[in-house]
Amino acid sequence: xxxxRVDLIAGEARTAIAAARGASELEQARVRYxxxxxxxxxxxxxxxxxxxxxxxxxxxxxxxxxxxxxxLLEARLAEARARERxxxxxxxxxxxxxxxxxxxxxxxxxxxxxxxxIVEIFAGLGFSVxxxxxxESDYNNFEALNIPRDHPARDxxxxxxxxxxxxxxxxxxxxxxxxxxxxxxxxxIIVPGRTYRRDVADATHSxxxxxxxxxxxxxxxxxxxxxxxxxxFAREMFGPGSxxxxxxxxxxxxxxxxxxxxxxxxxxxxGCRFCKQSGWLEIGGSGMVHPQVLKNVGYDxxxxxxxxxxxxxxxxxxxxxxxxxxxxxxxxxLRFLGQFA
Ligand code: DAH
Numbered sequence: 001x002x003x004x005r006v007d008l009i010a011g012e013a014r015t016a017i018a019a020a021r022g023a024s025e026l027e028q029a030r031v032r033y034x035x036x037x038x039x040x041x042x043x044x045x046x047x048x049x050x051x052x053x054x055x056x057x058x059x060x061x062x063x064x065x066x067x068x069x070x071x072l073l074e075a076r077l078a079e080a081r082a083r084e085r086x087x088x089x090x091x092x093x094x095x096x097x098x099x100x101x102x103x104x105x106x107x108x109x110x111x112x113x114x115x116x117x118i119v120e121i122f123a124g125l126g127f128s129v130x131x132x133x134x135x136e137s138d139y140n141n142f143e144a145l146n147i148p149r150d151h152p153a154r155d156x157x158x159x160x161x162x163x164x165x166x167x168x169x170x171x172x173x174x175x176x177x178x179x180x181x182x183x184x185x186x187x188x189i190i191v192p193g194r195t196y197r198r199d200v201a202d203a204t205h206s207x208x209x210x211x212x213x214x215x216x217x218x219x220x221x222x223x224x225x226x227x228x229x230x231x232x233f234a235r236e237m238f239g240p241g242s243x244x245x246x247x248x249x250x251x252x253x254x255x256x257x258x259x260x261x262x263x264x265x266x267x268x269x270x271g272c273r274f275c276k277q278s279g280w281l282e283i284g285g286s287g288m289v290h291p292q293v294l295k296n297v298g299y300d301x302x303x304x305x306x307x308x309x310x311x312x313x314x315x316x317x318x319x320x321x322x323x324x325x326x327x328x329x330x331x332x333x334l335r336f337l338g339q340f341a
Contacts, residue, residue: 003061009039010065017072023080030073040066107341111210111329114317115192118212121236122190125229127214130189132175134196138165140174144296145253160196160207168196171310172213173253176289179215180297185304186218192313203325210313215289217299217306223256223288226307230286234262237316241268245280254287254308274319281319284311 013033020026033040044062047055108116119129132140141147142154152158160168175191191213199205216225227246234242242265246258261282264275271277286309291301314326321340323329328336 003058005043006040006058006061006065009033009043010069013040013065013069014072017069017076020076020080023077023084026073026077026080034066034069034073040069105341107338109329109337110317110321110323110340111313113340114313114320115210115212117237118233118313118316119190119192121233122214125188125232127188127190127216130175130179130191131193132169132172132178132191134169134194135162136167136169136174138167140177141167141169141171144177144293145173146290146292146296147252151252158197158199160198169193170197171195172211173308173310175213176215176253176293176308177297180217180294180299185299185306186216187306188216188218190214201327203327206314206326206330208330209326211310212313213308213310215306215308217289217294217304219304221305221307223307226286226288226309229307230260230309234283238262238265238320241265244283246286249285249287251285251287253290253293254285255290257285257287259285260309283316284309286310 013029016029016032017026020029030038032038035041040062044059044066047059047062050058123129138154141159142151147154159170162168172191172193172195175189175193179187179189179191191211193211193213194208195211196208199207201207214229216229227244231244234244241263243263245261245263247261249257249259251257259282261280263269264272264279264281266272266274267279269279271279275281286307289306289308294301294304294306314329317323317329318326
């Protein structure tokens with residue numbers, strides 16, 4: 001069934017549909033011919049004005065054209081949508097020739113660098129790494145180390161207690177006790193670890209800090225071995241020209257006891273602000289393991305002797321890198337940490 005008036009509109013509409021590029025132009029064509037004001041719609045609506053004889057032919061032709069154009073639009077629309085999806089996928093495809101984006105490179109924390117260096121130096125001397133527990137018994141932290149009940153270190157001012165006999169270790173020295181109780185001599189250990197004291201944070205204090213403990217127990221171990229070992233450590237850590245000195249001191253778990261200093265590596269002994277004009281930098285405490293401590297762990301002080309030392313890792317990091325505030329080591333500011341890459 002056809003009719004010239006319908007054919008004219010349908011022909012135009014087919015051309016428009018064929019020429020449309022994409023879904024939105026197809027929609028425009030649909031509106032123009034099949035929309036409420038569309039040419040074909042208006043023709044169908046005007047059937048009543050036609051002569052009665054013409055009405056059925058025009059009506060039938062217009063309805064047929066309408067179905068045909070709707071099907072045509074539907075088909076072209078599906079095609080256009082599929083093409084648009086394909087193109088969108090194409091745009092999203094990875095371009096493997098693009099240069100990669102480099103993730104920022106992390107670096108080790110200065111405390112880790114210092115700890116690793118210390119461990120490396122002592123590993124080279126045959127020491128192995130031991131670790132205890134940060135939550136310690138009062139016995140291991142104090143009692144076994146000859147620190148009596150009334151010792152000021154046990155004061156509530158200094159120690160975080162969980163209960164009468166459980167606490168956060170105030171030093172790495174209890175690991176000496178743990179290791180010696182667990183194995184017979186000889187012992188050569190280096191103990192890096194976290195320690196706690198009830199200090200208010202300021203430029204030189206932090207309630208959480210790190211220590212390294214050293215312990216050597218064997219037959220005929222002497223104070224000379226201690227001094228030679230610490231001198232070698234100082235040269236490795238602070239440079240080949242470094243020297244050390246002992247200052248007589250007291251620790252309940254060593255006899256004799258000595259604090260040890262390294263020659264100031266800024267002024268080389270001449271005296272400067274860094275070493276407070278003394279020419280020396282205080283590094284840690286040390287001494288010969290007290291016979292009572294050896295007895296407490298089941299060793300025979302007539303058979304074996306030993307030396308021990310303990311030092312703060314923060315202190316060494318501050319000295320080595322010229323950092324003037326211990327809090328910088330805890331704040332995790334990437335601008336600070338990035339300088340140690
Ligand atoms: N534990 C001591 C402190 O925290 C340091 C120390 C001194 C450790 C002498 C030792 C030592 O092993 O022999 O102050």
